[in-house]
Amino acid sequence: MSLTASPAVRRLADWDDDRLERLADEHGTPLYVTDLDRVRANFARFRAAFEFAHVMYAAKANTGRAVVRTLYDAGADVECAAAGELHRALAAGVPAEDLQYTAVNPPAADLDYAIELWEDTPELTVTAGAEMTLDRLASRGFDGRLALRVNPGIGTGHHEKVATGKDAKFGLPYDEVERVANEARERFDLVGLHAHVGSGVLGDDLDDHRRALSRVADLAARVGSLEFVDLGGGFGVPYRPDEDPLDLEAAAGMVREVTADVDATVALEPGRYLVADAGVLLARVNTVKPTAETRVVGVDAGLTDLVRPAMFGSYHHVRNVSGADREPVPSSVGGPLCTSADVFCTDRPIPRPEAGDLLAVGNVGAYGINLASQFHSQPRPAEVAIEGDDERVTRRRETFEDLTRLENEAPGVE
Numbered sequence: 001m002s003l004t005a006s007p008a009v010r011r012l013a014d015w016d017d018d019r020l021e022r023l024a025d026e027h028g029t030p031l032y033v034t035d036l037d038r039v040r041a042n043f044a045r046f047r048a049a050f051e052f053a054h055v056m057y058a059a060k061a062n063t064g065r066a067v068v069r070t071l072y073d074a075g076a077d078v079e080c081a082a083a084g085e086l087h088r089a090l091a092a093g094v095p096a097e098d099l100q101y102t103a104v105n106p107p108a109a110d111l112d113y114a115i116e117l118w119e120d121t122p123e124l125t126v127t128a129g130a131e132m133t134l135d136r137l138a139s140r141g142f143d144g145r146l147a148l149r150v151n152p153g154i155g156t157g158h159h160e161k162v163a164t165g166k167d168a169k170f171g172l173p174y175d176e177v178e179r180v181a182n183e184a185r186e187r188f189d190l191v192g193l194h195a196h197v198g199s200g201v202l203g204d205d206l207d208d209h210r211r212a213l214s215r216v217a218d219l220a221a222r223v224g225s226l227e228f229v230d231l232g233g234g235f236g237v238p239y240r241p242d243e244d245p246l247d248l249e250a251a252a253g254m255v256r257e258v259t260a261d262v263d264a265t266v267a268l269e270p271g272r273y274l275v276a277d278a279g280v281l282l283a284r285v286n287t288v289k290p291t292a293e294t295r296v297v298g299v300d301a302g303l304t305d306l307v308r309p310a311m312f313g314s315y316h317h318v319r320n321v322s323g324a325d326r327e328p329v330p331s332s333v334g335g336p337l338c339t340s341a342d343v344f345c346t347d348r349p350i351p352r353p354e355a356g357d358l359l360a361v362g363n364v365g366a367y368g369i370n371l372a373s374q375f376h377s378q379p380r381p382a383e384v385a386i387e388g389d390d391e392r393v394t395r396r397r398e399t400f401e402d403l404t405r406l407e408n409e410a411p412g413v414e
């Protein structure tokens, strides 16, 4: 089977249960497992559908070195929305000329870092979404490749908090872009327009997405003389077992159609689509409490390891790796933190979990480990990358010493 023909969706049940059990035994839990072959297959499928576009990986979805490097080696450039992401992409071995920097309310130190990079690498493109950001770039001597982020006034996606297209925080107000673009040409090398309008877009949202993107494309046609129009990311993946995957061909047809009159390269910045189903989070059941309403199942992973259910109310499928054939019982799976938000699911039928079982939480390759925190003094989890038969720890588990290290290293502390 060729990479481009890989199935558009990989369900949690498609993972090798025996291998997950063994990895959990060897490396402990909670544990992120990232399948780099799947990352590569997702990219190949995306690349084939959008052969006409310049594809950059939006690194904030998963900035792990192995993931960034795998995608870069497969042919993706890398979009960084913070200086720290530039730093990590460079550390992963991505040359600066293949990076793009998107500045959102950029702290001064971030701008300084990006400009220093640009001084050595004039190929670096900087994207800005506020006139003041342009002034701040100019005052640092920047006169290089610039893209303007546009606010199309329409947002899409799986949750209000990611519908960036209608949030005034992001991008220049639509009606001001032409003026700002004309003025910007006097100070910078204006190469593109940019918009990232939402996230988690599946079939149902494609029409909204089309409306938002056509507004951006119309504007690009009016502004003219651009090297590219960058339509951002937002391509969704199915989180529920019965949800259909995004029809990539339809999405590609839509992008092609809305950009038909644009005389510039189309650029895209998928994040989630490339990595989400390449990751699972393994957790061990430590406590089972049958109650009248539900089976309360306590595991060693919590919202500090995976915050999407608590933050967005996101559905993540949970599989009982140790007993997938057991009778399902309504279960509420939660972690070790003292907050009611620390649950992965409530009253969900799961093959009867018992203490000691290994559970897998699916589709955590995007916005999973990157949002892990030390809240509640939880060391962040380890990550193992798998690639064929090869397995390697790509991020060591944090220790209690890591929890006190920065305080110990504070100035004046003996």
Ligand SMILES: *Cc1c(COP(=O)(O)O)cnc(C)c1O
Residues within 6 Å of the ligand: 058, 060, 061, 079, 081, 102, 196, 198, 199, 200, 232, 233, 234, 235, 269, 270, 271, 272, 273, 366
């Ligand atoms: C987050 C982000 C993306 C990627 O979004 P996905 O929904 O993960 O595809 C792309 N571009 C920018 C500027 C972003 O901030």
